[in-house]
Amino acid sequence: MENMPVCLVNEVDTVKGPIHFTYSTKVKYLQPIISMRSLIGCRCISVCLPGDAGCSCAQLNGGNLPFCANGFIVSRKHVLYECNNFCSCSINCRNRVTQKGMNLHLEVFKTKDRGWGLRSWEPIRAGTFICEYVGEVIDKIKVNEYGEEDQYIFKGNYVDEKTLKWNHGPELLGEPSINDSEISKPLPIILSSKNVGNVARFINHSCSPNIFWQPVLHDHDEREYPHIMFFALKHIPPMMELTFDYGLSNDNVGWSVAGARQPKKCLCGSPKCRGLFG
Numbered sequence: 001m002e003n004m005p006v007c008l009v010n011e012v013d014t015v016k017g018p019i020h021f022t023y024s025t026k027v028k029y030l031q032p033i034i035s036m037r038s039l040i041g042c043r044c045i046s047v048c049l050p051g052d053a054g055c056s057c058a059q060l061n062g063g064n065l066p067f068c069a070n071g072f073i074v075s076r077k078h079v080l081y082e083c084n085n086f087c088s089c090s091i092n093c094r095n096r097v098t099q100k101g102m103n104l105h106l107e108v109f110k111t112k113d114r115g116w117g118l119r120s121w122e123p124i125r126a127g128t129f130i131c132e133y134v135g136e137v138i139d140k141i142k143v144n145e146y147g148e149e150d151q152y153i154f155k156g157n158y159v160d161e162k163t164l165k166w167n168h169g170p171e172l173l174g175e176p177s178i179n180d181s182e183i184s185k186p187l188p189i190i191l192s193s194k195n196v197g198n199v200a201r202f203i204n205h206s207c208s209p210n211i212f213w214q215p216v217l218h219d220h221d222e223r224e225y226p227h228i229m230f231f232a233l234k235h236i237p238p239m240m241e242l243t244f245d246y247g248l249s250n251d252n253v254g255w256s257v258a259g260a261r262q263p264k265k266c267l268c269g270s271p272k273c274r275g276l277f278g
């Protein structure tokens with residue numbers, strides 16, 4: 001179903017594979033995409049160019065394009081707009097990255113103490129698109145019903161647009177971070193990949209993560225329901241586990257929250273481990 005096959009490897013015990021779930025490359029929304037607000041296309045010929053005042057997609061991204069020519073993300077936004085079906089630019093436009101799907105040889109592997117995890121056969125450069133968090137959108141009203149037992153819930157916090165710096169995400173350019181805890185708000189979208197999901201459901205938490213998520217719109221314009229796309233925060237050697245920071249719901253630190261109602265004991269092994277996550 002993916003551009004590249006995904007391997008499943010267990011060198012730790014005799015378990016054959018994860019508990020059954022339906023693999024999907026598409027988010028299951030509460031309503032069909034066709035009934036959602038649609039994006040407006042740009043009028044660029046061939047490809048969009050950075051800094052083009054006439055490109056409406058660049059304007060939606062604050063006046064510039066969020067990807068460099070070879071597809072690495074160079075700016076983080078509250079929501080990032082890719083070019084879409086209504087744009088006149090070609091599929092080769094640099095502002096079409098995540099919509100093309102994942103392009104890495106990823107492997108789901110059994111960790112010693114944290115269930116299954118995800119890693120890549122190839123080295124990954126900082127800023128590379130990795131994969132989307134695919135799941136079923138959960139009705140906010142019903143989240144308590146789901147949340148209790150569901151370790152595959154994705155909930156995120158985002159930083160207010162006014163305070164979001166161009167290079168927000170300290171390790172992307174090696175600058176100090178701003179204190180998220182005082183200014184982060186919950187992202188409206190909540191996803192569960194318990195029953196329907198993709199490789200992203202196997203990404204474990206780390207207090208020193210090597211990937212981050214970014215909300216992206218490319219096939220509808222409902223800002224409340226962006227796609228959650230993962231990118232490399234730093235250069236990642238082959239076979240190193242891919243991890244993101246689930247955050248800690250109690251004190252709102254970090255960008256995202258996943259897991260059970262109560263924070264869990266963290267086994268990430270980082271020297272900067274906070275001890276708990278979720």
Ligand SMILES: C[S@@+](CC[C@H](N)C(=O)[O-])C[C@H]1O[C@@H](n2cnc3c(N)ncnc32)[C@H](O)[C@@H]1O
Nearest residue numbers: 114115116151201202203204205259266267268
């Ligand atoms: C979204 S799932 C990740 C995939 C999961 N390891 C599996 O086997 O399906 C989240 C769950 O993985 C485990 N987990 C993830 N990161 C962990 C960490 N740093 N320490 C301990 N357990 C972790 C916890 O059980 C958590 O609720």
